[in-house]
Amino acid sequence: MIGEIKMKLSRREFARIGCRVIIGATAGSAIIESIVTNSVASEDPPKGEYDWKEHLWGYVIDTRKCIGCGRCANACKLENEVPFDEPVYRTWVERYRELKDKDVKIDSPNGGINGFIDDVPAEEINKAFYVPKICNHCENPPCVQVCPVGATFSTEDGVVLVDYKYCIGCRYCIQGCPYGARYFNTEKGTADKCTWCYHRITKGLLPACVQACPVGARIFGDLKNPESEVNKILDKERINVLKPDLGTKPKVYYVGLDREVR
Amino acid sequence: MVENLIWGYIYPNEAEIQWSILIVLYPYITGLVAGAFIASSLYHVFGKKEIRPVARFALLTALAFLLVATMPLLTHLGHPERGIEIMFTPHVTSAMSGFGYIYSFYLIIVVLEIWLSFREDIVNKALSSHGWKELLYSVLALFSFDISEKALHDDEKLAKRLAIIGIPSAAFLHGYVGFIFGGIKANPWWSTPLMPIIFLMSAIVSGIALLILLYIVSTVFRKQKIDHNCLQSLAHYLWIFLILDVVLELLEIVSMKYESLEEIDIINRLLSEKIATTFYGVQLTLGIFIPFVLLLLVGIIKNRETLKLIMISISSIFVVIGVFAMRWNVVIGGQEISKSLSGTMTYVPVFYSIEGVLPAIIILIIPFIILIVLTKILPPWKDMDKGVE
Numbered sequence: 001m002i003g004e005i006k007m008k009l010s011r012r013e014f015a016r017i018g019c020r021v022i023i024g025a026t027a028g029s030a031i032i033e034s035i036v037t038n039s040v041a042s043e044d045p046p047k048g049e050y051d052w053k054e055h056l057w058g059y060v061i062d063t064r065k066c067i068g069c070g071r072c073a074n075a076c077k078l079e080n081e082v083p084f085d086e087p088v089y090r091t092w093v094e095r096y097r098e099l100k101d102k103d104v105k106i107d108s109p110n111g112g113i114n115g116f117i118d119d120v121p122a123e124e125i126n127k128a129f130y131v132p133k134i135c136n137h138c139e140n141p142p143c144v145q146v147c148p149v150g151a152t153f154s155t156e157d158g159v160v161l162v163d164y165k166y167c168i169g170c171r172y173c174i175q176g177c178p179y180g181a182r183y184f185n186t187e188k189g190t191a192d193k194c195t196w197c198y199h200r201i202t203k204g205l206l207p208a209c210v211q212a213c214p215v216g217a218r219i220f221g222d223l224k225n226p227e228s229e230v231n232k233i234l235d236k237e238r239i240n241v242l243k244p245d246l247g248t249k250p251k252v253y254y255v256g257l258d259r260e261v262r
Numbered sequence: 263m264v265e266n267l268i269w270g271y272i273y274p275n276e277a278e279i280q281w282s283i284l285i286v287l288y289p290y291i292t293g294l295v296a297g298a299f300i301a302s303s304l305y306h307v308f309g310k311k312e313i314r315p316v317a318r319f320a321l322l323t324a325l326a327f328l329l330v331a332t333m334p335l336l337t338h339l340g341h342p343e344r345g346i347e348i349m350f351t352p353h354v355t356s357a358m359s360g361f362g363y364i365y366s367f368y369l370i371i372v373v374l375e376i377w378l379s380f381r382e383d384i385v386n387k388a389l390s391s392h393g394w395k396e397l398l399y400s401v402l403a404l405f406s407f408d409i410s411e412k413a414l415h416d417d418e419k420l421a422k423r424l425a426i427i428g429i430p431s432a433a434f435l436h437g438y439v440g441f442i443f444g445g446i447k448a449n450p451w452w453s454t455p456l457m458p459i460i461f462l463m464s465a466i467v468s469g470i471a472l473l474i475l476l477y478i479v480s481t482v483f484r485k486q487k488i489d490h491n492c493l494q495s496l497a498h499y500l501w502i503f504l505i506l507d508v509v510l511e512l513l514e515i516v517s518m519k520y521e522s523l524e525e526i527d528i529i530n531r532l533l534s535e536k537i538a539t540t541f542y543g544v545q546l547t548l549g550i551f552i553p554f555v556l557l558l559l560v561g562i563i564k565n566r567e568t569l570k571l572i573m574i575s576i577s578s579i580f581v582v583i584g585v586f587a588m589r590w591n592v593v594i595g596g597q598e599i600s601k602s603l604s605g606t607m608t609y610v611p612v613f614y615s616i617e618g619v620l621p622a623i624i625i626l627i628i629p630f631i632i633l634i635v636l637t638k639i640l641p642p643w644k645d646m647d648k649g650v651e
Contacts (some may be wrong), residue, residue, distance in 0.1 A: 087274055087275070087277040087278065088274075088275055089274045089275055092273075092274050094271075106270075106271035106602070106604055106605075107271060108271070108273075108274050110274075111274045133273075142446075142447065142448060144355075145355045145356065146355075146356045146357065146358065146445075146446070147353050147356055148348050148352065148353055148356040148358035148359040148361070149344070149347045149348055149351055149352070149353055149356075149359070150351060150353035166344070166347070167340070167341065167344075168339050168340065168341050168342075168344040168345055168347060168348065169339045169340015169341045169344075170335075170338075170339055170340075170358065171280040171281065171340075172356070172358050172442075174275075174280050175280065175281065175446055175448065175449065175597075176446055176448055177448060177601075178447065178448035178601055179273070179601070180272075180273025180274070180275045180276050180600075180601055180602065181275070182275065183275040184278070184280060184340065188340075189340030189341050190340055190341065191340075246447055246448070247447075262601075262602050262603055262604070
């Protein structure tokens with residue numbers, strides 16, 4: 001059978017198909033490569049083994065850029081298998097609307113995953129903006145402090161993680177987090193939270209939410225690298241963190257943070 | 263449905279209340295333990311002779327409740343089988359990590375204290391009974407049958423020393439539970455250095471009130487005469503600790519309102535809408551002010567023992583309910599305000615659920631069953647019934 005097909009191909013046809021395959025493969029790999037390069041976290045892709053002592057991750061959120069599309073929150077749930085049918089989020093988008101009567105309306109329906117509905121007429125609104133929220137991966141994390149068995153911990157590269165095989169599910173860390181960034185994973189029976197996509201960043205990729213953001217409101221990078229985009233913003237812009245008075249020292253830095261945001 | 267329970271803006275992850283009615287039970291039960299133990303040490307340490315009739319019973323009550331103190335916690339854990347890790351690999355910066363050790367230490371103290379207080383009875387029973395009873399009591403006596411005057415005197419001395427250690431450990435056991443909440447800076451309703459001492463005072467109050475009620479009920483069941491002197495003395499201590507308790511609880515609220523920090527709006531909303539009934543109504547009015555007035559009258563009125571008995575009983579019932587409301591207002595109230603300080607949620611207890619009301623009721627009934635069994639094995643009243651001093 002195969003022999004028959006081969007027999008039917010002329011030499012010219014064979015060469016043509018061969019060329020197409022070669023061109024296609026080259027172009028395809030070039031496209032894939034360009035996508036991968038775009039999603040590389042640090043400017044220098046890692047060479048060999050990942051060494052967590054060489055990095056300290058940081059995250060910048062430019063609230064002036066966020067358009068509230070919710071792609072980040074959606075991408076996060078997809079990437080990290082966060083249940084879609086439960087009110088649990090590793091990242092979410094909040095909408096703030098200051099009305100003409102100075103009332104402030106805050107909402108985040110389904111974490112902003114489905115976007116936002118205009119339920120207040122534009123003429124009644126004084127100003128409005130979106131604020132993406134995510135675990136702050138605090139330098140002084142209260143969740144790590146309160147864990148009775150040490151199942152949640154700070155990594156050398158500055159990420160707060162949960163050991164799902166060790167967590168007893170007491171939920172003290174959920175109480176201890178001032179930012180509401182933690183939730184209880186009913187399937188695992190443990191606490192759960194944002195990892196800054198640790199499985200991706202240690203391979204030189206960006207967190208899913210950062211990659212999904214179409215306007216560059218979320219910027220991720222290495223605080224130890226003076227040339228990283230995160231450091232460039234921190235050096236230039238006026239930044240703030242959430243609830244600085246609590247002494248948690250967040251590593252998510254906000255540009256254009258309004259006083260209403262907590 | 264969920265939307266109706268939420269007011270304002272809460273962080274999306276806050277839609278579910280994490281610590282349920284079981285976690286309300288935990289400080290309630292440890293409070294009763296600490297209170298009952300401290301009541302017994304009024305006799306064992308401070309030599310208040312009038313407390314003697316209930317001193318040993320108070321120890322058994324403390325043990326009965328102590329044995330179930332871990333149950334609500336283990337039931338609540340996502341991985342109860344890993345709970346023991348809190349003993350093996352405690353993370354020392356966590357206020358919760360000390361629980362296993364403090365609990366175990368205290369359990370040992372209470373058991374030793376009981377053994378020393380009952381040793382004479384145990385030995386007598388072992389010597390006077392036959393068959394499995396003889397075996398049981400011999401084992402309980404640890405096959406040490408020396409009840410000479412000197413041995414008993416040594417027992418008493420050791421018991422007193424143990425009780426002296428016991429008071430700070432009871433205070434620590436419960437003050438520490440207060441710190442579990444008081445040390446959470448994320449929650450403005452919990453975060454106050456007053457929390458451990460408030461917990462301790464309300465613990466003593468609830469323990470004494472429970473002891474009064476159990477004493478009255480058991481005396482009625484045993485068809486014995488109530489020792490009014492003992493009862494009124496307990497009522498007197500209840501009254502004193504009620505004053506300390508209310509002063510601290512009000513101090514917390516007053517300073518919160520007076521300082522009026524960022525969180526005051528949401529705290530005011532919590533107090534005026536979410537827990538208004540359980541806080542002002544049950545915790546303060548029913549649980550403190552009414553008993554305070556009734557117990558004051560008990561102290562003033564001369565004679566009329568039956569009236570005083572009724573007033574003390576009512577006060578104790580109210581106090582026991584009021585302290586439960588206090589635990590509720592702390593544990594549930596603290597979770598009903600959003601950490602965004604912009605909204606509130608509502609806890610709706612479920613009845614049939616592993617974290618529901620039914621297991622809570624079961625866990626609250628078990629210590630009474632344990633107590634009945636304990637009093638059958640180690641009758642705490644024996645010497646009183648015979649009228650032997």
